[in-house]
Amino acid sequence: MAVTPSSVDFGFLLIPQFSMLALSGVLEPLRMANRLAGRELYRWCLLSVDGAPVEASNGLAFTPTAHLDEGQHLDTLIVVASIDTANYCTSKILRWLRKMAALGVNIGATSTAALMLARAGLLDGYRCTIHWENLESFREEFPKVQATAELYEIDGKRLTCSGGAAGLDMMMHLIALRHGHALAAGVAEQCIHPEIRESQSSQRLSLRGRLNICNAPLFNAIDCMERHLEDTLDCAQIARQIGLSERHMSRLFHTQLDTTPARFYLGLRLDRARALLQQTVMNILEVGIACGFASSSHFIRCYRARFGHTPAVEHGHGRQPLPRPSLSEH
Incomplete structure (x- = not known):
């Protein structure tokens, strides 16, 4: 310019x-x-x-x-x-x-x-x-x-x-x-x-800023979880990736966030699922798979426990994309 x-x-x-x-x-x-x-x-x-x-x-x-x-x-x-x-x-x-x-x-x-x-x-x-x-x-x-x-x-x-x-x-x-x-x-x-x-x-705010945490191992654990929302890891694998014992990692989550690693990880996956349901036309099975759930029944049960309703209710309020423009519209 x-x-x-x-x-x-x-x-x-x-x-x-x-x-x-x-x-x-x-x-x-x-x-x-x-x-x-x-x-x-x-x-x-x-x-x-x-x-x-x-x-x-x-x-x-x-x-x-x-x-x-x-x-x-x-x-x-x-x-x-x-x-x-x-x-x-x-x-x-x-x-x-x-x-x-x-x-x-x-x-x-x-x-x-x-x-x-x-x-x-x-x-x-x-x-x-x-x-x-x-x-x-x-x-x-x-x-x-x-x-x-x-x-x-x-x-x-x-x-x-x-x-x-x-x-x-x-x-x-x-x-x-x-x-x-x-x-x-x-x-x-x-x-x-x-x-x-x-x-x-x-x-976005840094992960530290969002959660108000200063503990580096805890930060690394959550960062690892956020990078594996679809191809989920178990707690032992996460602990190994950040160089801690599983017991030490669990203690950090309890003292710093008053929760367990598994519960925190599940919350991240369900929050992502909710965003996909609201913003895409992916069906419930596809969303569940994208968020690391092996079965629809498990996904629906966990979703209801966190949000008070099933994914179907959320999906009903999702945004429906319009057809992409045809060449004749250009």
Whole structure:
């Protein structure tokens, strides 16, 4: 992106129940850049599919400031969504996104909005990222997309960020590319964002941070469990991999987490199963196998004990993917 004195036009397509945090993350850095520069480096507009106000996930409604027909004049379009993206992947909006891409508009997405771009066929062969909670199911549904766990990805005319505060980092990176690091650093300071994170920064807290543990052997045991959710290990194998006796490992789990290694491991597998049931169309047997259960009956029994209902109830509320676009829709 070469330095140029002309303003850059951004459009933000708001999908119902979008995350206001995600919108702020990609919009506010532009406003702040204009203020610090003392001139209009960036312009932006809010778009909705039907021109009507759009309600965010927190209940606040936003009125669009432009119509979809004006999208062809944009330099960059970013789709802003949240967990219900799959419910709004209509053929109308997918066709419009493909049209914008064909016109040469840079196409982007925050958080789960990457799902919409993927269903439009706009991410095939590109690197992209998505919220960590959706990454596994996204990879399953879109094998042609190079989905990563990065904080954000910029690949040619496609830009995606994992959501939340990651939008700040992506936009500051874009500002730095166009107007220099000093301006991007100034924006970061104004946003009380003490570090402009690189794209490869982790989306999640470290395992230590998530569980508030400092014990290295315990950390290693849990890390081993998370790497073997499908091809499960028994407790003796885990203990050997981390260089402890099984008794010592059990003592660590009891004193640090008030549970047993087996119970903790089972919880990790069931949490993963729940995510797969909610985000994919894998059947119950497939989910059970993917989470290391040898039989459906054992899986269902364990699932009910943890969540109070069977996987079938969860699966009934899962997201159903729309058919992939045919060639005639492009």
